[in-house]
Amino acid sequence: MNTIRIHQLTKSYANGVKALNNISMEISNxxxxxxxxxxxxxxxxxxxxxGLQLPDSGTITFNDTDVxxxxxxxxxxxxxxxxxxxxxxxxxxxxxxxxxxxxxxxxxxxxxxxxxxxxxxxxxxxxxxxxxxxxxxxxxxxxxxxxxxxxxxxxxxxxxxxxxxxxxxxxxxxxxxxxxxxxxxxxxxxxxxxxxxxxxxxxxxxxxxxxxxxxxxPQEFIDQLSGAIWSRTIDKHSLPQYSEKFRIISTTLNAGKLNIHVHSPTDPGNGFTPREADLEDLYFTALLKAE
Missing domain, CATH: 3.40.50.300 (P-loop containing nucleotide triphosphate hydrolases)
Incomplete structure (x- = not known):
């Protein structure tokens, strides 16, 4: 079994952009x-x-070798x-x-x-x-x-x-x-x-x-969202009002109508229906949490 261990990796560029901010993870076969x-x-x-560039700080090991x-x-x-x-x-x-x-x-x-x-x-x-x-x-x-x-x-x-x-x-x-x-x-x-x-x-x-x-x-993430993703179709001009009231994670425009997905642990009402969560819902939910 091969294993890469990344610990508290940080990298900033000259323009001030922090490309990596204290990243830690473990990756195996x-x-x-x-x-x-x-x-x-x-x-x-x-x-x-x-090994094409060095970080500002942190460590990477491959099978216990400091690379x-x-x-x-x-x-x-x-x-x-x-x-x-x-x-x-x-x-x-x-x-x-x-x-x-x-x-x-x-x-x-x-x-x-x-x-x-x-x-x-x-x-x-x-x-x-x-x-x-x-x-x-x-x-x-x-x-x-x-x-x-x-x-x-x-x-x-x-x-x-x-x-x-x-x-x-x-x-x-x-x-x-x-x-x-x-x-x-x-x-x-x-x-x-x-x-x-x-x-x-x-x-x-x-x-x-x-x-x-x-x-x-991926499947564990999807299971965690079970029962918390809801959708409905609205007029696209109504999006600002819905954005104020609900946690919208994604929108899809189709023939002038907008389908929106919201994250809510309980029934948000207002015509929303439950939908089976997928990895895309997880992705957008995670990005929203990170904002």
């Missing part, structure tokens, strides 16, 4: 979802775990797919993976060839191995990103906003791949898409404005 709006601090946390003191300790076991993944033009997938394998320290030519073949097959790119990666579709390029992350048999995989911009079919294919990988190693999925976390992750954390808002099991 399996799919771990890191959920939060854009600018919440997710990418900063990912880069810090990956902030020895950044190579985690890089030896890490596969990383950043939010922006660039590729060289006019280089085939096989050649680029071979080059990246050399950079990862896989010096034996036979082992390198076998690993490249294996990750191409695992990401369903073997038939396109001779094509230039810059000609790949968005989904194929993201799968290539996972292929390069798998080189070296890492024990930690970090993926930052991996399905943004993918069509539903490619997104589903990519998520199935992540789920399969997460059976044996730590996979940290950083995203603002609630559905990806709901479908893939057994544990999750919500970060907002650099602070840890919630951490635990």
């Amino acid at each position: 399996g799919m771990f979802g890191l959920l939060g709006p854009n600018g919440a601090g997710k990418s900063t946390l990912m880069r810090t775990i990956a 902030l003191r020895d950044t190579d300790a985690i890089k030896q076991h890490l596969g990383y797919l950043p939010q922006e993944f660039g590729v060289y033009p006019n280089i085939s997938a096989t050649d680029l993976l071979n080059h990246l394998a050399v950079l990862k320290g896989i010096s034996d030519k036979h082992e390198r060839k076998e690993q490249v073949r294996s990750v191409l097959a695992r990401t369903n790119l073997y038939e396109q191995r001779k094509k230039s990666v810059h000609t790949y579709s968005g989904g194929m390029r993201q799968r290539f990103g996972i292929a390069q992350a798998l080189l070296g048999n890492p024990r930690i995989i970090i993926v930052d906003e991996p399905t943004a911009g993918l069509d539903p079919e490619e997104r589903n294919r990519f998520n199935n791949l992540l789920s399969e990988i997460g059976e044996q190693v730590i996979v940290i999925l950083s995203t603002h898409l609630v559905e990806d976390v709901k479908n893939l992750c057994t544990r999750m954390a919500i970060i907002n404005k650099g602070k840890l808002v919630a951490i635990g099991s």
Whole structure:
């Protein structure tokens, strides 16, 4: 069992933004979802775990090794797919993976060839191995990103906003791949898409404005909201009045009418009907609490 322990991690930038504010959490084997709006601090946390930047204070250990003191300790076991993944033009997938394998320290030519073949097959790119990666579709390029992350048999995989911009079919294919990988190693999925976390992750954390808002099991969070989420459809012009009276967590506009969800431990009356809570309700409730 692999374990990452993060304790009181803090990071501020020169412009005064506190990207991480006393973050503490523990992550073990399996799919771990890191959920939060854009600018919440997710990418900063990912880069810090990956050893690409140092925090102002706090500690990160991987299997009891202090990886902030020895950044190579985690890089030896890490596969990383950043939010922006660039590729060289006019280089085939096989050649680029071979080059990246050399950079990862896989010096034996036979082992390198076998690993490249294996990750191409695992990401369903073997038939396109001779094509230039810059000609790949968005989904194929993201799968290539996972292929390069798998080189070296890492024990930690970090993926930052991996399905943004993918069509539903490619997104589903990519998520199935992540789920399969997460059976044996730590996979940290950083995203603002609630559905990806709901479908893939057994544990999750919500970060907002650099602070840890919630951490635990998605299903446990949903169960905690049981009986406390209510909805009704209103005229969109009536929203200010409802906002004054009720704790509105989300709104959806449809054909000029507004469906609102409110959080209330008891029946709020006024035409609201109970609805079964889902992870999106939890997400918006947690962000509201953090304001």
